[in-house]
Amino acid sequence: xxxxNLSVRLLKVAVLLMTGGLVxxxxxxxxxxxxxxxxxxxxxxxxxxxxxxLGSGPYGAPLVLVAGLLTLVALIIFFLTTxxxxxxx
Numbered sequence: 661x662x663x664x665n666l667s668v669r670l671l672k673v674a675v676l677l678m679t680g681g682l683v684x685x686x687x688x689x690x691x692x693x694x695x696x697x698x699x700x701x702x703x704x705x706x707x708x709x710x711x712x713x714l715g716s717g718p719y720g721a722p723l724v725l726v727a728g729l730l731t732l733v734a735l736i737i738f739f740l741t742t743x744x745x746x747x748x749x
Contacts, residue, residue, distance in 0.1 A: 700718055700723055701715065702714065702727045703724075704730075706731070711731065713727070
């Protein structure tokens with residue numbers, strides 16, 4: 661029962677994060693199309709073991725660097741928690 665409850669909570673968090681990401685992407689798209697400000701973005705998409713890094717705009721390179729570092733931190737946390745969980749069982 662606890663695992664099911666945890667799975668539902670994690671699913672809700674994942675949906676909220678994806679919705680927030682979509683809102684940010686749409687806001688950047690609308691801002692760039694309106695021509696008010698120049699917008700920049702940076703992203704990392706993991707396709708299997710291969711990272712695809714994207715960036716655009718005047719601050720694209722630093723944003724790609726930050727996105728890459730955040731992805732690396734997230735992967736390290738994922739592997740450490742998985743390793744700890746497997747080690748305790």
